[in-house]
Amino acid sequence: MYFEKEELRRAKQMSAIEFLKRHRPEELVRCGTGEYELRSHDSFKISESTSLWHWKSRDIGGKSALDYLVRVEGVPFTDAVQYLLEQEPPGYMPTPKSAGRKPFVLPPAAREEYRVELYLQSRGVSLDVIRYCISRGILYESLPYHSCVFVGLDPNGVPRYAALRSTCDGPNAFKREQVGSDKRYSFCIPPLVRSRRAAVYEAAPDALAHMTLEGGRADKYRLSLGGIYVPQDTSTDRPAKPPAALEAFLQNHPEVDALEICMDNDRAGRWAAQNIAKHYSKEYTVTVNLPPGDGRDWADAAKQQKQERAARSRAACLNREL
Known part of the structure; x- marks a missing residue:
């Protein structure tokens, strides 16, 4: 799917903190002056004033709602843009984190180290x-x-x-x-x-x-x-x-x-x-x-x-x- 530059600019306008407060308020837990963590990921921290976020355990960060949806919730890029533009109901809805932890499986091992x-x-x-x-x-x-x-x-x-x-x-x-x-x-x-x-x-x-x-x-x-x-x-x-x-x-x-x-x-x-x-x-x-x-x-x-x-x-x- 193709998006015009203006559409991408609009999709990037919403900050991550604005998105979380509007759509995931139950996930936000205040952890300091002007800062939140996510209830499901306590190594994820986001500034209330700047919207800059950093997920320490995965060493990734961002600022916009688009960054958050794609990099944290794993929403496909085109679906995330559509979601933020509200052009149509999103074809992908993120699974609520409260649904449970993903199963832990070790990566396959090589024959030698x-x-x-x-x-x-x-x-x-x-x-x-x-x-x-x-x-x-x-x-x-x-x-x-x-x-x-x-x-x-x-x-x-x-x-x-x-x-x-x-x-x-x-x-x-x-x-x-x-x-x-x-x-x-x-x-x-x-x-x-x-x-x-x-x-x-x-x-x-x-x-x-x-x-x-x-x-x-x-x-x-x-x-x-x-x-x-x-x-x-x-x-x-x-x-x-x-x-x-x-x-x-x-x-x-x-x-x-x-x-x-x-x-x-x-x-x-x-x-x-x-x-x-x-x-x-x-x-x-x-x-x-x-x-x-x-x-x-x-x-x-x-x-x-x-x-x-x-x-x-x-x-x-x-x-x-x-």
Whole structure:
């Protein structure tokens, strides 16, 4: 179907926040000053004043109602334009999110993890750490795109969550969560034996990178939160909602009594670390451990260590040749 430029301009006029207030008011939950989240997707945040939205778990964003319908609700583009123009009843009506969560199914696995190993090693992660995770069924390479799949298990060892990350850089790179993932069972590297300590990270690669920096020690749980949420206004005294992944993890691991908060060393990470530490400090021994350098994460630190080690090796080879 063809639309005139003027029709497309009109279809893009309605903002996402206007659409949600008019057609999905039951989905909007206020979560801060001038900001909402969706009842069905708490990692989706939208500004009331600008209509800018960001779906953290899928790393996508937009502003218009058209963006929202196509990218969040999956409405075909032509149907979404028709819907907004009100030319005729929409041929596609979005399934209400309250109808239930889509079933979780892991992506098909490749026969080997060659590309995943190369990619993670390029990020500074040691091969020993990579294979430790592979051997425990929490990391593999998918088909057909050969992405990294970081698997989260429930207490019975059943996969309930997966974070996907492409093994390429550039415009085709992506990171998202598998449809139907349950954030309560986010990616977690288990220790060799039960431990009373747990380290908490923003993303799965950070957990592998920090484990590498610590010599591959499998002496504590290493839990990824699958991203963090920081409100636009961080000056409010309103307490932050504790991460679902950490809350469920602590309920399932009552033996844990010490937490190491290993967020990224940027504004969002420092704010999250402060609030997580404040929330749990009465019940747990809490330490905050951020990577060195402003704006850096643990993957940056591991990559730098690898580069420095390679530089020292090259220098030593040159000295021997001289």
